[in-house]
Amino acid sequence: MLNLLAVFAVSGLWHGANWTFIIWGLLHGSYVLGERYISKLKSMEISAAWWKWIKRFLVFHLVVFGWIFFRANNFEDALLMVQKIFTWAPQGELIKGEVGRLGDPGLYWKIVLVLFFIAIDPLMYKFSKNELNLGYLVKLLVLAFITACIILFGNWGEVSFIYFQF
């Protein structure tokens, strides 16, 4: 158990000399430990489809929770974000100046857009693998549309690459 945690802590440290990366590594280590413990329980041997979806849901949220520590500038910022997530504030700003407020129609449009992109993701995957049997011209049209969207909506600001922190 300790060996596993140590390996994950070191793999976290490999990403940068900051406590946030170590905690991110330890979190993943604890997830693996938890998974090993739960999978040994007889009561958890469920083959139903709904159980698979619950597991996917849990894994997704645990990984996303880990990203908080991975991306935060420091441990205090990460804790603040965790605290905000678990504090109910219907009129509060989700993230200052970035996402919007609950009740703001703009926020719902953004959520709809995100869901739209999630919905077309399998289609785009098939497109990238050339599995949709589209004609030459249609393929060019799709690629041209995507390129135009990237030019217009791309995040072209100066964004420093996370691994440049070394």
Place this chain on the structure above:
Amino acid sequence: MKRLIRTTTIFIGFTLVFYLLMVYLLNEISYENRRAICVAIPYMPKKGGQEMSMFSDFQKRTNHDIIVLGSSHAYRGYDPDIFDSLGLDLFNMGSSSQHPMASWVLLNRFIKPGNVKLVILDVYDRTFELEGMDCTTRLIQHVPSDAAAFDLFTAEPDLRSFNSFTTRLMIRNLPSEYEAPGYVRDGYCSLTDTLDTLKAEDRSNFIPNTTMFDHLEKSLRWLEMNKIPCVVVSHPQPLVPTWINYHHEFRRRLDPMLDQYQVKYYDMTGEAWLRAEEHFADENHLNQAGVTIFNQRLVGLLRDDGYLQEHGK
């Protein structure tokens, strides 16, 4: 090879059509009284505000005793009415976050040697550090000539300035979408608030954007070549302890350049004759009371140093 050329040409053609169609539609569709393009693209400014009023005033009359270039320190810090009361005709060509690169384009495109007697370049240390795209996209939308807008795009070639330039061409006849609060005349916007408590951001290390210093030098060289008298001013700011070193580092870069071109520098950062709570509207800008004191003092200094003796009315 033929197929590659044909595919590339069709692809570029389709991309251009989609791109222009999207820019057009996003400018036509409104969402909550804002053009959809301003909602969808964070750096795309609304049309109007101080820049639009300023250029509209400038086109009415281009001859002035003094023209000021700079950031919000400039357009909120030099009041044409005060200069007028002192017998001087001042136009304020400052704009939001205006950096030396943008000042250079404005100087080069709109200031003619016979039209001005003194140019004041208001230098704010922060604008020598920033990327400056916010100012560039705003000016591209509002400058009165396509050539100047194109110069701004080529000075900072980037897909954001390109998108801003395309939008400019699409909304050429669009009227102002909002008025600048506190706009007085000739580019000047006044503030009447007072600062309750000074909450200064941390400014410890000055990380220069060398392109900005290069463009300041271009401006100084151009002014020298065209024999237009020029002074450099740093608008008053409350001198927060963490800003002292920052400003000193800025000056270490600036002073040799000013010495080279023999340009007088009036550095009013942290001047004791202004009090944060009484003369400032926020951490960066003077209120009307502060502007009055600053402008009177500056005119006095300029007169003492001989810059305005033969230029005044």
